[in-house]
Amino acid sequence: xxxxxxxxxxxxxxxxxxxxxxxxxxxxxxxxxxxxxxxxxxxxxxxxxxxxxxxxxxxxxxxxxxxxxxxxxxxxxxxxxxxxxxxxxxxxxxxxxxxxxxxxxxxxxxxxxxxxxxxxxxxxxxxxxxxxxxxxxxxxxxxxxxxxxxxxxxxxxxxxxxxxxxxxxxxxxxxxxxxxxxxxxxxxxxxxxxxxxxxxxxxxxxxxxxxxxxxxxxxxxxxxxxxxxxxxxxxxxxxxxxxxxxxxxxxxxxxxxxxxxxxxxxxxxxxxxxxxxxxxxxxxxxxxxxxxxxxxxxxxxxxxxxxxxxxxxxxxxxxxxxxxxxxxxxxxxxxxxxxxxxxxxxxxxxxxxxxxxxxxxxxxxxxxxxxxxxxxxxxxxxxxxxxxxxxxxxxxxxxxxxxxxxxxxxxxxxxxxxxxxxxxxxxxxxxxxxxxxxxxxxxxxxxxxxxxxxxxxxxxxxxxxxxxxxxxxxxxxxxxxxxxxxxxxxxxxxxxxxxxxxxxxxxxxxxxxxxxxxxxxxxxx
Numbered sequence: 001x002x003x004x005x006x007x008x009x010x011x012x013x014x015x016x017x018x019x020x021x022x023x024x025x026x027x028x029x030x031x032x033x034x035x036x037x038x039x040x041x042x043x044x045x046x047x048x049x050x051x052x053x054x055x056x057x058x059x060x061x062x063x064x065x066x067x068x069x070x071x072x073x074x075x076x077x078x079x080x081x082x083x084x085x086x087x088x089x090x091x092x093x094x095x096x097x098x099x100x101x102x103x104x105x106x107x108x109x110x111x112x113x114x115x116x117x118x119x120x121x122x123x124x125x126x127x128x129x130x131x132x133x134x135x136x137x138x139x140x141x142x143x144x145x146x147x148x149x150x151x152x153x154x155x156x157x158x159x160x161x162x163x164x165x166x167x168x169x170x171x172x173x174x175x176x177x178x179x180x181x182x183x184x185x186x187x188x189x190x191x192x193x194x195x196x197x198x199x200x201x202x203x204x205x206x207x208x209x210x211x212x213x214x215x216x217x218x219x220x221x222x223x224x225x226x227x228x229x230x231x232x233x234x235x236x237x238x239x240x241x242x243x244x245x246x247x248x249x250x251x252x253x254x255x256x257x258x259x260x261x262x263x264x265x266x267x268x269x270x271x272x273x274x275x276x277x278x279x280x281x282x283x284x285x286x287x288x289x290x291x292x293x294x295x296x297x298x299x300x301x302x303x304x305x306x307x308x309x310x311x312x313x314x315x316x317x318x319x320x321x322x323x324x325x326x327x328x329x330x331x332x333x334x335x336x337x338x339x340x341x342x343x344x345x346x347x348x349x350x351x352x353x354x355x356x357x358x359x360x361x362x363x364x365x366x367x368x369x370x371x372x373x374x375x376x377x378x379x380x381x382x383x384x385x386x387x388x389x390x391x392x393x394x395x396x397x398x399x400x401x402x403x404x405x406x407x408x409x410x411x412x413x414x415x416x417x418x419x420x421x422x423x424x425x426x427x428x429x430x431x432x433x434x435x436x437x438x439x440x441x442x443x444x445x446x447x448x449x450x451x452x453x454x455x456x457x458x459x460x461x462x463x464x465x466x467x468x469x470x471x472x473x474x475x476x477x478x479x480x481x482x483x484x485x486x487x488x489x490x491x492x493x494x495x496x497x498x499x500x501x502x503x504x505x506x507x508x509x510x511x512x513x514x515x516x517x518x519x520x521x522x523x524x525x
Contacts, residue, residue: 002033002105002108003036003106004035004110006109006110007040008039008040008113008116009039010040011039011040012042014270015239016320023201025037031400045057047094047097062089066092075421082442083490084158090471091119095123098124099123108128111133111170114163114167115162115166115471116132117132117170118166118169121170129407130169130170130171130406131170131402134173135176135317136180137180137315138159141469142468145314150490151492157427157428163187164188167184167187168189170191172193172194173191174195174196174197176197177339178196193402193405199395200392203386203392209301209304232262232308233264233306234308234309235266236266240271241272242314245314247280249265250290253289253290255358255362255366256365256369267291269294271508272510299324308330308331310334310365312353312355314355316338316340322334323343323386331349331351331375331379332382333350333361334351335352335355336354350382441516443518444485445518446519446521447484448478448481448482448522448523461499463476463496466495466496491515
């Protein structure tokens with residue numbers, strides 16, 4: 001088969017979607033299938049085919065997309081907020097890009113998120129089947145993040161509808177956990193062809209890594225210095241975003257450091273919370289106990305050297321990092337939330353704590369630090385579970401059955417755009433304006449891009465404003481004196497990303513818009 005794997009998210013990227021794409025692509029190719037991956041480039045300026053590098057720049061499509069979206073809303077009698085308008089413009093631009101791709105050349109399309117699922121349903125030919133894997137529930141992440149308060153009632157309904165239409169767009173739906181399946185049902189997702197297929201890893205590779213873990217030779221010098229056989233190493237591999245809960249882990253680490261000096265914690269990853277986490281480490285006096293290791297391509301090797309792996313997430317589905325930890329026989333302390341409770345049996349192969357409960361997280365970590373016998377028992381059981389459950393070949397076999405069902409079932413065209421607008425109009429018909437009881441307030445976000453070495457302004461830098469779910473809202477370039485401005489920004493938390501032309505990387509930071517006064521910031525490249 002010729003298969004197209006599609007994701008709206010950037011690739012490669014920190015997180016489970018990238019890990020899943022890597023595994024699925026490589027295993028399908030080993031089986032003789034021809035596989036392409038279409039994703040957003042890491043610098044967020046284009047979509048590209050990962051293998052060939054062929055790319056389509058987004059900027060030329062955004063103006064056309066915004067005009068079309070405004071017309072769609074006008075015809076539907078809906079007055080969108082800037083946030084809704086921007087999100088829909090981004091999705092429509094992606095659709096315009098997909099319209100230029102010969103999707104009819106593929107035997108099957110496998111989308112990896114609700115945005116690419118919805119877009120592919122509209123852009124693909126009727127005869128090409130669509131399978132979608134859902135890896136998280138974005139709508140409930142807004143609630144878990146405590147960010148939902150800044151969204152108007154219309155915007156909350158918009159998020160619910162987005163979850164519904166993205167999940168109901170494919171011919172066959174795949175979810176990795178019972179929790180996610182149940183969570184989607186709150187948004188009336190009841191797909192007639194849904195399959196629950198847990199994730200998997202190459203267990204042979206992790207068995208080999210276990211044999212190699214007796215040596216530190218594969219780790220760089222900076223990390224080797226942090227490995228002290230007299231100290232307990234706690235590893236937390238996760239993106240630096242609010243939903244992953246590192247701020248609560250640092251509070252628990254302060255309590256641990258007050259009890260014992262012989263403990264260190266590795267925060268493995270990066271993200272918009274980096275500055276805040278660095279500041280928290282300093283404020284809590286944890287400089288000798290907590291180390292931010294940044295993005296790494298040797299996470300399994302790092303985990304193999306840890307004594308305990310911790311996941312203080314506020315909400316999570318079926319984290320690949322827990323699967324990695326269990327595959328390496330590591331005891332895990334994680335939040336009692338989402339699909340995690342399907343991965344860890346309390347006191348059998350790990351320990352659970354309530355999300356945001358610093359005291360309970362501290363107590364569970366301290367228990368494992370002090371009780372080496374319990375740690376060893378949990379380690380043995382964690383490895384047993386990995387061998388029994390987390391097998392990538394079992395995952396691929398089940399996935400191929402879904403592919404076969406989708407191909408046999410065939411695909412029928414559906415007017416999803418009209419349905420979505422009709423549903424949003426129904427939700428908004430009794431609202432008083434675009435925000436119930438009043439209007440949406442907006443302000444401006446200004447900034448300047450400077451060169452780190454010379455402090456000179458940088459022109460033509462690519463600047464992106466993203467919401468907390470990672471969806472790009474606006475993309476612009478800095479002017480001749482390095483300045484940029486985003487108009488009509490609603491109060492809330494955002495992610496600002498920036499890069500220079502010809503760069504593959506993207507720097508990010510968290511931006512808080514809390515007043516109606518223009519916010520002026522400075523970033524460096």
